[in-house]
Amino acid sequence: MIAAAPLPYPFEFAFMQRALVAGVAVGVFAPMIGTFLVQKRMSLMGDGIGHIAWAGVGAGLVASVWPIWTALAFAVAGSLGIEWLRSRRKASGDLALALFFYSGIAAGVVLVSLAGGMNTKALTYLFGQPLTVADHEVVAIVAMGAAIVVAMLVLRRLLFAVVTDEDWSRVAGLPVGLANSVLAVIVAVAVVAAMQIVGILLIAAMMVLPVASAQLVARSFQGTMRWAVAIGVASVIAGLALSRVWNLAPGGTIVLLTAAVFVVVAVATRRVPHGVPLSAPSGQVEPVREEVAEP
Amino acid sequence: MAVREERAGAGVEWTADLLAADGITFAYDHDPVLDDVSISVAPGEFVALVGPNGSGKSTLLKVVLGALEPAAGRVRVFGEDPANLRHPWRVGYVPQRPSMGSEVPATVEEIVAAGRLARSGWWRPRTSSDREAVHHALESVGLEGLARKPVNQLSGGQQQRAFIARAFASEPSLLILDEPIAGVDAESQRRFRDALVHLVNEHGAGVLLVSHELSAVAQDLDRVIVLKQRVLFDGPPADLTAGGVSLGVHREDLPLWLEGLG
Numbered sequence: 281m282i283a284a285a286p287l288p289y290p291f292e293f294a295f296m297q298r299a300l301v302a303g304v305a306v307g308v309f310a311p312m313i314g315t316f317l318v319q320k321r322m323s324l325m326g327d328g329i330g331h332i333a334w335a336g337v338g339a340g341l342v343a344s345v346w347p348i349w350t351a352l353a354f355a356v357a358g359s360l361g362i363e364w365l366r367s368r369r370k371a372s373g374d375l376a377l378a379l380f381f382y383s384g385i386a387a388g389v390v391l392v393s394l395a396g397g398m399n400t401k402a403l404t405y406l407f408g409q410p411l412t413v414a415d416h417e418v419v420a421i422v423a424m425g426a427a428i429v430v431a432m433l434v435l436r437r438l439l440f441a442v443v444t445d446e447d448w449s450r451v452a453g454l455p456v457g458l459a460n461s462v463l464a465v466i467v468a469v470a471v472v473a474a475m476q477i478v479g480i481l482l483i484a485a486m487m488v489l490p491v492a493s494a495q496l497v498a499r500s501f502q503g504t505m506r507w508a509v510a511i512g513v514a515s516v517i518a519g520l521a522l523s524r525v526w527n528l529a530p531g532g533t534i535v536l537l538t539a540a541v542f543v544v545v546a547v548a549t550r551r552v553p554h555g556v557p558l559s560a561p562s563g564q565v566e567p568v569r570e571e572v573a574e575p
Numbered sequence: 576m577a578v579r580e581e582r583a584g585a586g587v588e589w590t591a592d593l594l595a596a597d598g599i600t601f602a603y604d605h606d607p608v609l610d611d612v613s614i615s616v617a618p619g620e621f622v623a624l625v626g627p628n629g630s631g632k633s634t635l636l637k638v639v640l641g642a643l644e645p646a647a648g649r650v651r652v653f654g655e656d657p658a659n660l661r662h663p664w665r666v667g668y669v670p671q672r673p674s675m676g677s678e679v680p681a682t683v684e685e686i687v688a689a690g691r692l693a694r695s696g697w698w699r700p701r702t703s704s705d706r707e708a709v710h711h712a713l714e715s716v717g718l719e720g721l722a723r724k725p726v727n728q729l730s731g732g733q734q735q736r737a738f739i740a741r742a743f744a745s746e747p748s749l750l751i752l753d754e755p756i757a758g759v760d761a762e763s764q765r766r767f768r769d770a771l772v773h774l775v776n777e778h779g780a781g782v783l784l785v786s787h788e789l790s791a792v793a794q795d796l797d798r799v800i801v802l803k804q805r806v807l808f809d810g811p812p813a814d815l816t817a818g819g820v821s822l823g824v825h826r827e828d829l830p831l832w833l834e835g836l837g
Binding site: 315316319321434435437438440441442445447448449450451452453454455491497499500501502503504575 | 640642658662663664667668670678679680681682684685688689690692693697698723724725741745
């Protein structure tokens with residue numbers, strides 16, 4: 281057990297610091313991936329894969345294996361399955377998700393009951409409990425997060441081209457199948473890395489809600505990603521602090537904060553998603569602008 | 576027109592055409608769409624492909640781009656099978672309605688830079704020549720001043736010019752445009768015409784333009800191909816206008832004439 285660093289309240293204890301490190305990692309990688317998923321109009325992919333990961337957690341509990349491994353195996357297989365169904369047009373994107381979503385949750389329910397029912401460990405994965413993550417789990421989350429961030433940075437321009445216009449990318453000779461498969465695997469790894477922090481039921485929210493706010497203030501794809509990460513990290517830090525101060529469920533608190541940020545940003549910019557102005561005549565309300573750096 | 580030679584000893588047909596489709600036949604579920612269609616585009620040639628709705632234009636484009644396999648006939652792009660080109664970026668493609676999502680704001684520059692990826696390698700960092708090519712592409716469609724503006728805040732004509740610039744960014748040898756100027760403002764049409772003429776004249780590229788709106792480019796076309804399941808006409812626009820069809824002055828003439836074919 282690593283000794284606590286000298287941080288002020290509410291992060292003075294080692295368990296809060298472990299939650300902080302793992303949580304900030306999630307706050308960085310989940311919105312990064314979410315930016316691509318929202319552009320691809322597959323916002324709920326994280327949710328679908330989360331439910332498959334839930335079946336993996338059940339399998340791990342039955343087999344007495346560290347559920348992170350089994351969840352990772354199920355999530356990666358499931359994400360590639362969703363992508364296969366979608367790309368072969370055997371099912372539309374949301375129908376492909378639904379097939380896996382419900383099969384995953386059903387398998388999870390059966391497997392978890394086989395393992396002795398809903399114990400505390402199973403609930404931890406379902407609803408998230410960052411305050412109980414152990415050192416080795418923090419290491420696993422940060423390592424998976426680092427792998428995701430490196431992969432995204434290397435692939436960001438290819439992924440941008442493909443999620444923006446898949447048909448054109450194919451004609452242009454870009455490796456569309458590779459890009460989609462890699463994105464699916466990245467989502468799967470992210471879901472497993474984030475499930476102990478925000479919980480399987482709220483993973484997709486961590487990917488998508490910061491992006492919903494970011495696209496209202498940013499004026500570029502890169503800018504949207506940077507804003508989404510900033511909102512994600514800020515929500516994790518504030519959510520952990522508030523959950524400690526008021527004894528709230530941390531996973532839920534973090535996600536509620538990302539939703540609150542959206543409400544504030546939407547009111548402040550007087551725009552609804554899709555960039556359509558509400559009622560104010562142009563020029564009356566100046567939306568928040570940021571300088572776009574060279575991509 | 577096509578210049579063909581046999582490469583000595585190799586037994587491989589070599590063609591000076593950028594695009595050569597010979598005897599293409601295609602049917603959807605026994606419903607014939609293309610019947611023995613042959614078209615070609617040579618370097619430095621500006622060709623328009625017209626035809627009434629349902630004439631098989633879109634199907635022919637899919638065959639030419641390698642997305643559909645013809646039942647009979649053969650397509651060669653740069654002398655290669657279009658489905659397995661060594662350098663696919665040499666074909667610039669401007670789709671009819673880009674399937675771009677508008678959820679996340681993307682700048683004109685981000686969109687156009689994507690057009691450079693396949694040529695320069697998506698895994699490589701951007702080089703100064705990539706930046707120059709993107710800037711040049713933006714200039715050629717008159718969007719350099721809007722490079723950092725989100726695409727979803729542009730007019731329809733400006734958006735279409737952004738997608739043309741994306742195709743220009745790879746400096747293509749063959750540019751294929753599917754109804755790119757339908758419903759586009761006059762300023763955008765003029766910019767569009769200038770950009771295509773520049774590509775043909777300065778870079779020696781071939782252009783295949785599928786459009787009903789030929790008024791903006793009527794003076795610049797080398798050939799017009801009229802398609803209605805078969806090729807009904809393939810020749811200089813003057814020969815078509817000599818038959819009383821107007822490409823320029825009365826903008827609605829050509830579409831009316833085309834529908835009259837059906």
